[in-house]
Amino acid sequence: MSDEADAKTRLLVITAVRLASAALIGVGMAIVAGKIDIPRPAGIAFIVFGLLELLLLPPFLIRKWKSPER
Template sequence: MSEDPARNRFFAIQAMRWIGTLVALFGLLVIYRRIDLPVEAGYVIFVVGLLDALVAPSLLARRWKSP
């Protein structure tokens, strides 16, 4: 059975969404002082996580779109 590229791309996009969500949650933990890091770092981590979860999957989908 051959590997379907669409299946692999789907899983890559879903993984990007989950990883971005986890990074954003980590940033929230820093912001709310549950993890001992500077609050400013928490805001940066949170924004990067949001970009990973919301923007990166659509960029990947656009790049992998069939002609």
């Protein structure tokens, strides 16, 4: 793959991680609000894991994929 294709793929993965995190938080909020019939502690867990994923995973991937200094 070319450098440009690698960059596009990495951007797509980071964006997908952010969207999945937001979706997880949204589902957790719907559970806590009673819109989805699942126990409330599961909703709280969804929110917590979604926030952790949103805050920790993209910076980790960015650091891992950072191009070396030339």
